[in-house]
Amino acid sequence: MIDPNASDWSDLDLLTTAEVTARLLAEIASTEGEIAELGNADAPDADSLAALRRRLTALRERLPR
Numbered sequence: 001m002i003d004p005n006a007s008d009w010s011d012l013d014l015l016t017t018a019e020v021t022a023r024l025l026a027e028i029a030s031t032e033g034e035i036a037e038l039g040n041a042d043a044p045d046a047d048s049l050a051a052l053r054r055r056l057t058a059l060r061e062r063l064p065r
Contacts, residue, residue: 017064024063031056 015023035052038044 021064024059028056028059031059 031052035049035056038049038052
């Protein structure tokens with residue numbers, strides 16, 4: 001049975017700033033690759049490119065300063 005008085009802190013998966021930065025940089029690189037690949041297509045999908053560019057902007061804005 002679960003102890004209702006037990007601390008919730010033991011169940012949290014907290015990331016350090018360095019880990020967050022590394023994950024964001026990996027996602028940024030992946031998204032940049034997708035943009036490059038889609039942009040080099042014979043008939044790039046403008047909506048998909050726009051969505052990826054918005055995602056890239058959002059990821060970059062979340063990088064720690």
